[in-house]
């Protein structure tokens with residue numbers, strides 16, 4: 205029997221393997237280590253993205269010979285799935301290979317994929333949950349939040365002066381923050397599945413909404429741009445030439461929009477404003493993470509980062525928890541989150557159409 209320290213070491217390795225997978229797309233990043241009865245690492249695998257084998261199968265495939273799995277322990281960061289999608293259920297693959305013990309960190313919340321642990325236990329495999337659960341929860345926070353809420357994890361970003369203004373009296377706003385901040389925003393875009401803006405921003409700024417590097421080159425992953433609002437983007441809008449196409453919602457119903465994006469496989473949405481749309485997301489309690497770029501300048505006036513969020517009195521203030529503060533050039537990046545759990549959506553709808 206393996207001891208707890210050996211299993212924890214293997215779980216740390218499985219988390220490190222999981223981090224090699226892509227952080228974007230519909231599937232979670234998962235890692236798996238297979239230990240022999242004597243505690244030696246005999247197999248390793250991780251999920252390389254949608255349409256490729258899951259971590260458990262990758263680890264089984266890496267064994268020196270198929271018989272090596274007999275009597276072995278699989279240590280995996282997420283409960284093995286019980287779902288036949290583009291690949292078969294991992295629980296069945298582990299049973300068929302002769303694995304006798306499975307240890308995992310976090311339960312799979314997916315409607316289609318959960319249930320692997322009971323399938324394994326039903327086949328006589330010893331199953332243990334919750335090893336390094338906090339670490340795995342933190343690592344998979346974005347994906348787990350999205351799947352639990354059945355909507356994308358929402359990051360809201362804005363850039364403002366120290367007095368919370370996003371534009372001068374004449375509407376000019378380029379640039380409030382410095383190059384280091386703006387480059388970080390491009391990297392954050394590239395780490396998301398979708399960028400969301402309101403129709404007001406499209407009409408005012410005609411943004412390209414691509415994720416670009418220092419020299420203006422397109423980064424490897426481009427999130428899909430989504431325009432929220434009833435008005436269409438103009439025929440000649442730069443967004444219409446976006447490499448991923450464009451999603452226009454023709455709706456202000458944020459819950460319905462997010463449900464539709466979830467159906468399209470979008471697990472992480474990056475909301476870039478403007479102020480009206482940002483306020484609506486905050487008011488609806490649909491923000492999971494705030495990225496607030498603060499530049500050391502003052503503009504005064506009434507062009508605020510957010511407007512009415514439904515707070516009438518100080519006791520109703522939306523309290524946030526600051527999770528990090530970072531200096532970028534002369535600017536500060538404050539990352540914050542709501543203090544408690546977020547409520548699930550009340551009215552999911554059908555998928556959105558994408559004009560590719």
Ligand SMILES: NC(=O)c1ccc[n+]([C@@H]2O[C@H](COP(=O)([O-])OP(=O)(O)OC[C@H]3O[C@@H](n4cnc5c(N)ncnc54)[C@H](OP(=O)(O)O)[C@@H]3O)[C@@H](O)[C@H]2O)c1
Pocket residue numbers: 361362363364370371375377380401402403404405406408409432433434435436455456457458476477478479480481482484
């Ligand atoms: N500093 C920054 O970080 C930043 C970022 C982005 C933009 N901006 C600036 O913001 C300015 C545009 O501001 P804005 O507030 O007019 O733009 P916005 O928030 O992008 O768009 C507002 C429009 O979104 C639509 N909308 C969609 N869902 C809505 C909802 N749930 N509630 C209300 N409206 C909804 C409405 O138009 P429909 O009639 O079409 O439904 C509304 O008029 C630009 O000047 C831009 O430069 C600054």
